[in-house]
Amino acid sequence: MLDPKVFKAYDIRGLYPAELDEDGAYRIGRAFVEEFGPRSIAVGRDMRLSAPAVTAALVDGAVDGGADVLDLGMVGTEMVYYAVTELGLDGGVCVTASHNPKEYIGMKIVRAGALPVGGDSGLEEIRQRASRDFGEVGTRGTVRAQDVWDGFVEKVLSFVDEGAFRPLKIVIDAANGMAGTMLPRVLERLPQLEVVSCYFEPDGSFPNHEPNPLLPENRAFIVEKTRTENADLGVAYDGDADRCFFVDDTGEFVPGDFVTALLAQAMLAKEPGAKVIYDVRASWAVPRTIEEAGGIPLVNRVGHAFIKHRIREEDALFAGEVSAHYYFRDFSQADTGVVPFLVMLELLSRADAPLSQLLEPFRSRYFITGEINTPVADVGAKLQELENRYRDEGGRISHLDGVSVDFDDWHFNVRPSNTEPLLRLNLEALDEATMEARRDEVLGLIRG
Numbered sequence: 001m002l003d004p005k006v007f008k009a010y011d012i013r014g015l016y017p018a019e020l021d022e023d024g025a026y027r028i029g030r031a032f033v034e035e036f037g038p039r040s041i042a043v044g045r046d047m048r049l050s051a052p053a054v055t056a057a058l059v060d061g062a063v064d065g066g067a068d069v070l071d072l073g074m075v076g077t078e079m080v081y082y083a084v085t086e087l088g089l090d091g092g093v094c095v096t097a098s099h100n101p102k103e104y105i106g107m108k109i110v111r112a113g114a115l116p117v118g119g120d121s122g123l124e125e126i127r128q129r130a131s132r133d134f135g136e137v138g139t140r141g142t143v144r145a146q147d148v149w150d151g152f153v154e155k156v157l158s159f160v161d162e163g164a165f166r167p168l169k170i171v172i173d174a175a176n177g178m179a180g181t182m183l184p185r186v187l188e189r190l191p192q193l194e195v196v197s198c199y200f201e202p203d204g205s206f207p208n209h210e211p212n213p214l215l216p217e218n219r220a221f222i223v224e225k226t227r228t229e230n231a232d233l234g235v236a237y238d239g240d241a242d243r244c245f246f247v248d249d250t251g252e253f254v255p256g257d258f259v260t261a262l263l264a265q266a267m268l269a270k271e272p273g274a275k276v277i278y279d280v281r282a283s284w285a286v287p288r289t290i291e292e293a294g295g296i297p298l299v300n301r302v303g304h305a306f307i308k309h310r311i312r313e314e315d316a317l318f319a320g321e322v323s324a325h326y327y328f329r330d331f332s333q334a335d336t337g338v339v340p341f342l343v344m345l346e347l348l349s350r351a352d353a354p355l356s357q358l359l360e361p362f363r364s365r366y367f368i369t370g371e372i373n374t375p376v377a378d379v380g381a382k383l384q385e386l387e388n389r390y391r392d393e394g395g396r397i398s399h400l401d402g403v404s405v406d407f408d409d410w411h412f413n414v415r416p417s418n419t420e421p422l423l424r425l426n427l428e429a430l431d432e433a434t435m436e437a438r439r440d441e442v443l444g445l446i447r448g
Contacts, residue, residue, distance in 0.1 A: 011123075079152050160345070169231045243335070
């Protein structure tokens with residue numbers, strides 16, 4: 001089974017086996033190789049219950065297509081990116097459904113240099129090719145196991161000074177995902193840390209909660225645990241561990257744009273004057289902090305394929321998205337969940353101040369709504385209505401990604417969903433009353 005709708009804007013994701021099964025995985029593996037002609041690729045998988053069978057079928061398809069496959073085993077998605085870049089491979093696939101519920105399976109595909117294959121960069125061609133009959137199998141490729149753990153650990157630790165770490169108590173919620181496999185080998189190098197490890201056992205049935213910390217119900221555990229443990233930091237991971245989410249020492253969740261601002265400060269301290277990319281949804285805290293730290297802020301449209309292209313184009317040091325994807329030039333220009341975790345720990349160690357104190361200048365000045373999704377009947381008409389209304393009021397309009405409107409004391413972005421008739425609103429103001437009033441005003445227009 002290979003339902004065409006499993007091909008999303010940035011990856012492949014669908015219900016197993018109703019939308020994507022072993023036959024579909026074989027077809028994707030073979031189509032990827034026949035479309036792009038890689039001679040050697042890395043393949044890894046996460047801990048989902050269907051991942052071993054789906055991965056075996058994908059590998060079979062890639063081998064029938066003529067590629068040699070390096071089997072990385074059960075690894076985080078970023079380890080596939082690392083392997084493709086460090087081993088000089090022609091591409092890679094991680095079999096994962098990231099933060100989705102247990103019924104899902106999927107794939108993230110990259111080409112040489114860990115360049116993502118998305119809807120407008122090859123995924124549509126793979127879909128078309130996978131839907132057709134294949135010819136006879138020619139010369140088959142080979143499969144061999146490849147261990148990249150030691151190199152990966154050295155790579156992520158190269159972003160920080162291990163000797164600068166001070167004793168910190170941290171709580172980590174791996175959500176029975178890949179962080180529970182990846183982090184222990186990194187943490188054993190950092191004996192200064194007191195680590196409270198929660199749900200580190202990989203289990204694709206997710207017996208404790210879904211591995212999606214963006215949903216408040218899934219981060220309730222890490223918030224409460226950070227408080228009860230009197231920890232300096234709480235960290236929660238998604239399923240394939242390429243995103244990490246932070247909770248401060250008071251148990252308050254830290255929005256991704258505020259994390260981006262802090263990480264940008266830390267990275268710019270090591271490379272002053274560098275470029276830093278952020279997405280159109282972000283708080284004003286991000287570009288202003290980048291400038292204050294001596295960096296060059298560059299706004300970009302949302303989505304990892306667009307961000308990764310811009311990092312290469314601009315030779316940017318770092319990029320952050322509100323959704324907690326953090327990208328590093330020196331980590332294959334790719335997103336990683338381990339490096340931002342380490343950079344945050346080093347930042348806290350050097351600051352010798354609690355995270356809540358570091359965040360106070362942001363929280364007292366920038367009031368953000370977070371992302372609010374609303375179904376609409378006609379996305380295009382509604383976007384035009386919003387643009388007309390706020391242009392007439394003197395708003396500065398941008399079409400970089402959806403519609404962005406800027407005033408001196410508040411701004412917002414409204415973007416259409418890639419997959420559903422939804423509008424996604426992110427709004428910010430310089431005081432709480434204005435934020436709430438403008439939020440209600442814009443939502444009233446969207447829902448009216």
